[in-house]
Amino acid sequence: MSADSPSSEIKHRLGAVLFADVVGYSRLMGQNEVDTYSALKSLLVRLEDACRKFDGHVAEIRGDGVLALFDTASSAVRFAVELHRIADENNETRPEDQRIHFRAGVHLGEIMTDERGVHGDIVNIAARLQEIADPGRICVSATVYEQIRNRLRYGYEFLGPQTLKNIANPIPTYCVRSEVEGVTMAATLRPSPVQPEQPRPDTPSVAVLPFVSMGGDPSDGWVADGLTDDIILNLSKFKNLFVIARNSAFFFKAQSMSPRDAARKLGVRYIARGSVRRAGNRIRISVELIDADSERTIWGERYDRVIDDIFAIQDEVTESIVASTAVLIEAQERQRLAQMVPNDLAAYGYVLRGQQYLHKYTRQDNHEAHTLYEQALERDEGYARASAALSRTLNIDWRYSWTNDSDQALDTALGFAQRAVNLDPTDARGFGELGFVHLYRKDHDASLGSYRRALALNPNDADLHSDFADAMVHSGDNETAIHHLKQAMRLNPYFPDQYLWHLGGAYYNLKQYDDVIETVNKMNNPTEGQRILAASYAQLGKVDTARTIADKHREAHPNFSLDHWAKVQPDKLEDDTQHFVEGLKKAGF
The missing domain is CATH 3.40.50.10610 (ABC-type transport auxiliary lipoprotein component)
Incomplete structure (x- = not known):
């Protein structure tokens, strides 16, 4: 083969490809061509600088699209998150209808380059993954996910095998979110069944x-x-x-x-x-x-x-x-x-809009929901449902430290939950929020009593079963907790990681460490289960594996303090807390 043949000019290497594209670019150009072009040009300069900081380089600018190459999947995904952050920062000074948002896709594999650019399936797949991402989101292939799942503390939602345009085989795909906390509460598919398919229940x-x-x-x-x-x-x-x-x-x-x-x-x-x-x-x-x-x-x-x-x-x-x-x-x-309905129909509208934000489980969306529920109460101060929903947003703020004053958030949540059940003692939601607040105030009997009232009012609420199970685990009744978690999983087949986390805690208290490992390894967001996983391996005597996991945990959670963790645990039995501390210490925490 001659030195100047086309084949000799093609270079092959392994790496990650990111493709990002502006959402609604044609619409933006139609509204204001000069401003949009100028803003995007300025934004692309910032993105190229940021890309180099993540050991990558922008290989091509394709109209409003960015093609960037990286040596590792971790670098590509970290840059994708930074890309969205830079775009959001840039949008703060722009009118809402002129804001520039990206979608991004990342794939890992063999990259082919020559003097004409970057080629190969890896580029096509990254571009197609970008097309199915929501604005402000990142879609990655399962190949990328496997490389980053234990390294980067982001939120991962499995979207299932996706049929992409002009790609022969479906690509198992994950959505990456910069906030990991809320993803553990969001419903999700899983790459493989968590439990065998169950027959239909006896009741309709x-x-x-x-x-x-x-x-x-x-x-x-x-x-x-x-x-x-x-x-x-x-x-x-x-x-x-x-x-x-x-x-x-x-x-x-x-x-x-x-x-x-x-x-x-x-x-x-x-x-x-x-x-x-x-x-x-x-x-x-x-x-x-x-x-x-x-x-x-x-x-x-x-x-x-x-x-x-x-x-x-x-x-x-x-x-x-x-x-x-x-x-x-x-x-x-x-x-x-015949639930108590608001006197003002507009109050009901505010609550429905709030629900749309609440179920997205991000800090900003939780804040939007909170604001809408407050507006509902302003319209109708006797609306129990709005009061219970406000308590929910405050409980979520407390759970994930999304507020500067966590103690006040929990106290305020308690007040709204009590107000809700006083206004409407037939609404399960208020009792459910009461159960949560009482648990983390370490009032176990009140917590269990509230959850029992809630489930009597709404026996088909899967999240109530899961939250009740968590309270049971912290109260020492682990077998009952496991029963409620299995019921929750049956009612909610696409259950969130939170159910698995609660189930792992019950198994750990029962010293069924193999069951803990099997359960936690099914989480789509494994960085959130690393502590209990490491502790379980350590209790089984597999200290090297435990310490490897502990090292990954330190990388994902650099601010974790074992002393602080032990103080805030709402365990009724001190032996349960010390049992977990013992496992963590064996693992090297």
């Missing part, structure tokens, strides 16, 4: 899929999502009905799937679905209940009413689903269905 079982918003205004989506939320909530109150949790049901929001397939994935007999169209002060809601075995609609209805009737519509839909699945409605449960 139903999943309510997210209602579709048919209006022309995308911002009206909160109406459809909120209505779905509330129908699930109302159905959950019937103990003779098995209802899939909201988080798992909402996994099907962007998917096109037959009722039979959705029912099979969720392990239920019936699927409810519908659509919402809002026009002025009128709302049209279509609902149908489908028997997944026969794919036959066994009940359907269309409501064309003024929007003030939305609470009556919710009640009608709930009772029709319950009646169609042949469940006896006890008088007490029927009475409980």
Whole structure:
């Protein structure tokens, strides 16, 4: 082969490729071509400088897209996070409709370069991963995830195998979030089943899929999502009905799937679905209940009413689903269905908008939810649901240290939770928030009592089962905790890492260290389980493995203090705390 042949000019090396692209670039250019071009040019200069700090270099600028090369997956992902931070900082001085946001994709493999640029599947896959990322997010291949999962303390959500344009085989994909805390609470797929698929329960079982918003205004989506939320909530109150949790049901929001397939994935007999169209002060809601075995609609209805009737519509839909699945409605449960509604419909709107932010589990979104719940209470100070929701945002702030005064946040959360249960003693949410606050104030009996009241009011709330289980673990009743966690996982098949964390804690207290290791290794965010994992290996005598994990933990959590951790643990039994401290010390903490 001659020295000047095309093949001899191609260089091969292993590395990571990042592709980032501006969201809605054509729209921005159409609004103000000169300003957008100037702003992007300035931004790209900053990004090139930042890229070098992460041992990478920008290989190409493709219009509004950036192609950068790195030696390691860790460097590429750290730069991707920095890219979004720089863009957000730059946007602070720009009008909201002129802000520049990126999507990013990262893949790891063999890079081919020649005098014409960078080539190969690795570039194509990175570019296609970028296309499926939400604005401000990073999508990475499983190859990248395996390299960074124990090294970088970010949040990882498994999106499943993704079919990418012009890529032959589906690519298992993860979304990376800079804030890891909230991801442990968010529902997620997992690369492999955590437990064998369970048969349908003996009682009638139903999943309510997210209602579709048919209006022309995308911002009206909160109406459809909120209505779905509330129908699930109302159905959950019937103990003779098995209802899939909201988080798992909402996994099907962007998917096109037959009722039979959705029912099979969720392990239920019936699927409810519908659509919402809002026009002025009128709302049209279509609902149908489908028997997944026969794919036959066994009940359907269309409501064309003024929007003030939305609470009556919710009640009608709930009772029709319950009646169609042949469940006896006890008088007490029927009475409980009539939840206290706000005097001001606008207050209800604020709560529904708040729910959209709350379930995103980021510091900023939690703050947005908090503000909306406050506005709801300003409109209707007697609205129990808004008070319970405010308590929830404060509990989340406390849990993840998203507030400067953690003690005050917990005290304020307690006040709002108590106010909620006083206003409406039939609402499970207020009692659930009371249970959380009492636990971390180390009032175990009050915590367990509040959770029991909450579950009596809403026996199908998966997160309540998990939180109750956590309180049981800290109170020394680990076997009961495991039972509730398994029930939570069945109600919420796409359960968050938090369930696994709680389950690992129960197994550790029972000294079932192999079960701890098996459980924690199924977390999508392993840096959050490294302490209990290291302690379990150490207790099994595998000290070298334990200390390797402890070293990774120090890298991801440089500010961890064992003394501080032991002080804030809400264990009722001192022996449980010391048992964990013993394992951590053996592991080298």
